[in-house]
Amino acid sequence: MAHVVLCRVLEYDPILLHSALSGAFRLLDAQSCFQPGENILIKPNLLSAVNPDRAVTPHPAVFSALAQVLSSLDLKLSYGDSPAMSQPAAAARMAGLTDIADRMGVAQADFSTSASVRFNQGVHLKEAPIATGVLAADGLVNLCKLKTHALTGMTGAVKNLYGIIVGPRKAQLHVQFPDLQSFAHMLSDLNRQFAPRLVVMDAIMAMEGNGPMNGKPRPCGWLIIGLDPVAVDAVGAVIMGYDPGDLLVLKTAQKAGLGQADPETIRITLLDAVTGETTGQGSLKEFSGQLEIPDFVRPAVSRSLMTLATTVAGPLIKRHVMERPAIRSSVCTRCGQCVKACPVDPKALTQKLADAVPAYQYDRCIRCYCCQEICPVGAIVVEPAWPGRLLARKLKG
Ligand code: SF4
């Protein structure tokens, strides 16, 4: 049974965060996952160069508390991530991590260069360029943020590892693994080869709505810590109101033996960060009602349609039935970044004139949502096609 510790933390208070993490380390015996002198990389989710108030990246106070607790284990720490479009150093600076890391002697890992890695145990992913900073480390600590995600429903620990693949190659992998099931297999292979020693999820201020980049910050008040990334994500999924078994990424990771997504096989401990006392214990299933935020705004998960889109009827389904990205022209600044981000060839999104709103060719679109993720002003939303909604309901029933 997986074990996940949840601490009620309503504000990014440094003392409370340090106490919460120290208590969770004790309960999980997390210190035994590390040997003194090891090089450990903290891998925060730094999707883009944005201010931490937008809840796109883990809060710097969580990073600071985590680095303090890990430093006390006599480890050599580094940190880094490869954002989709921004430069790694710029993303870290905007997220508020650089000053903290410099002060604490946590080195910025090299996420600008990469080396090709063979995935000998990879079932679907056989080779990928992995950031040099990851390869230089003895192990990873996964510092993720609880957010909605247009493609996967949610992003947390399992999806966070996608950032160890450097820059533009991430977009190409969307083409190599064009539907959600194959993408989920690829994420499982990544998580098998680079399994984190520990996972810390910042769900104190999560993101709902048009995530992972342009959603709204949503206070949830939980710091979630575990050794099993799938189980930590399952807890986040329950908070958002999902059944973790409906999320293909989690279901696939569990099937691949990477962790537990079933709420009956995840043991929860509630920890009072102030007193250090345990205030509750039981399975995630038992705690679901208490944890779920009923009005959390999350994307619909239309698995059946994603699967149908890989059949011969795919182009028709993609054009007329499936949910799809759509540009709100009143918000669009015509910057063209979404066109650059589109990984398919020929592109499924084109901008005929520099001052025109880009236009979609939905039959070419693989629904990777790179365009929606990258738009700096949140002009791209996921639009439910009404025939698709009807069909999804029928397939579900
Ligand atoms: S990235 Fe956003 S703002 Fe820029 S052209 Fe595309 S939709 Fe418009």
Ligand code: SF4
């Ligand atoms: S148009 Fe957007 S969702 Fe479609 S393939 Fe291109 S980037 Fe992906």
